[in-house]
Amino acid sequence: MTQPDISLFEAINTQRAIRHFSTEPVSDESIGTILQSAIHAPNGGNTQPWHFLVVRDREAKRRLGEWYLKAWQAAVTDDMRPMQPYRSGADLGNNMADTPVVVLVCQRTSSSPTGSSIFPAVQNLLLAARGLGLGTVLTTLHTAYESEVKAYFGIPDEFETVAMIPIGYPAQGERFGRPRRRPLDEVASYEAWGRGKDE
């Protein structure tokens, strides 16, 4: 497997949501590398409660886009509509059929509901995609249509879907980069809640 040697910290520092994709195909080899990375993630008791459903079929992706869009429209409020991330959300749903690959991440319903054994794998997946130059966005809105999604893909009762991840090379104008975040000292304490590093 050829793997470019992007540094860990470059990947972590520049991995952010990409919601517009080029139509450039994504190879099976790339998807394999990404999923292999996902399954290296930690998980409770090495139960590996995950299953990855790789979707390339255009009609299946169109349906996923439709469910996503309906859930998105129900979730946003009127004052959010003019904002860029929310326009991008609508585009994401509308363009899902043209997105090269969509991965549905499933976990055993018997597994921890806290996500401690599945979202580390999701993050490995997103970072590995970034490492290959592929954009992704972590979405969960489709779970509003969980029963429809499960029926469409034949997902058995003992699994649930927890994330839907569109994957593709970033469209022109989209680029990787540092996400906007509050400074670390606002979200970290030392020894006791609210205490700064040097107090």
Added chain:
Amino acid sequence: MTQPDISLFEAINTQRAIRHFSTEPVSDESIGTILQSAIHAPNGGNTQPWHFLVVRDREAKRRLGEWYLKAWQAAVTDDMRPMQPYRSGADLGNNMADTPVVVLVCQRTSSSPTGSSIFPAVQNLLLAARGLGLGTVLTTLHTAYESEVKAYFGIPDEFETVAMIPIGYPAQGERFGRPRRRPLDEVASYEAWGRGKDE
């Protein structure tokens, strides 16, 4: 910030649980790099529902180890006791006071209970530590003593703890490496549940 240029895929492929640590100190700069990496993770609506409590105080770590050990003893069954990971779990609790740093990861209780906005940050934290040569292990057992933990550290009602992560350089005999996993083709489907890549 000096950062070694470990490749993304080397980090992902060799990050696994380390439960025995050397007493070599872990610098504030390393903890800063690790937490900066954590807060780059995706999260719903950029709400950044996280807070990281960095614990170096010996008595605080001893208490965390005690809670961990009690929860661990309650969780394991007799047939699990002879197995290596379970002996290591006991060691982890018993040695917590000697572990250089323990990070308690907290999230807002108003945030998604699925973990979609917190465990990606946890995985960035684990990978960044790996990138600096630091071992970690993702644990959640202390949550059995959530009210005691919150009272001890003064964690406010609107936050809960979701993970406890001991951090230190691996002890002699511990090493990074590929974790044991089922093969990818057992945990991936293509287009529909249970369908192989080339079907």
